[in-house]
Amino acid sequence: MRERRVRARRVFGPAAGAAYPHVVLVLRSDLLDAIVAHARRDFPVESCGQLVGPETGEHPERYVPMTNADEVASDFAFSPAEDIRLERELDASGERRMLVVHSHTRLPRRPVAHTGLPEAYPSPKDVAQMExxxxxxxxxxxxxxxxxxxxxxxxxxxxGEVVEDELAVVESYMFSHTGSDDVPDRA
Structure with missing residues (x-):
């Protein structure tokens, strides 16, 4: 299976150049497609959802789109009722939340050009929630x-520093644990 890399890992802010463990987040393309479709559908309001997977698994298996209950279009908050329902469902099915997902829409929310940060970068509110x-x-x-x-x-x-993960998008998790440079040359 072919794998496509979306972005190389990058650290922004004071931690740039610091030695953090290299994290590669592997995500199936069908999940990414569902996430992007949800973001497009909810635009210009921020979309939000959760990637969930098996309690003991390494990779998310499904995307759960959620209702943005925040009244400000440039922020997000999970619907409390949906969040509680999801928590009960995950407890019953032996799954766990693996990633928080949301979109950033280019509203006059912050002067992106002046910060040097990408649009898909955690806002100060996101960072507070990440903590x-x-x-x-x-x-x-x-x-x-x-x-x-x-x-x-x-x-x-x-x-306490925001670190960007490397994102590898694959068709299947079956072969995502190895890359061509990991396989010994048998010539």
């Missing part, structure tokens, strides 16, 4: 318009 669940990764879809090319990035916190 509540420091082991969870956040996937952000940046969209300038509903039909624009999406900018998709994933982040986590390491020692």
């Amino acid at each position: 509540w669940t420091p082991d969870q990764h956040w996937l952000i879809v940046g969209l300038a318009t509903a039909d624009a090319e999406p900018e998709v990035r994933s982040y986590h916190l390491a020692d």
Whole structure:
């Protein structure tokens, strides 16, 4: 199976150049397609959802789109009723939340050009929420318009700093554990 790399890992802010463990987030293309479709459908309001998977698994198996209950179009909050329902469902099915997913729409929310940061970068509010669940990764879809090319990035916190994960999009998880440069040459 072919694998496509979306972005190389990058650290922004004071931690740039710091030695953090290299994290590669592997995501099936059908899940990414569903996430981007949800972001396009909800544009210009931020979309939100969760990637979930088996309690003991390494990879998300499904995307759960959720209702953005925030009244401000440039923010998001999970619907409390949906969030509780999802938590009960995950407990019953032996699954867990693996990634928080949401979109950033290019509203006059912040002067992107002046910060040097990508649109798909955690806002100060996102970072504050990330601190509540420091082991969870956040996937952000940046969209300038509903039909624009999406900018998709994933982040986590390491020692209080926002660190970008490398994102590998694959057709199947079956062969995602190895890359061509990992296979010994048998010539």
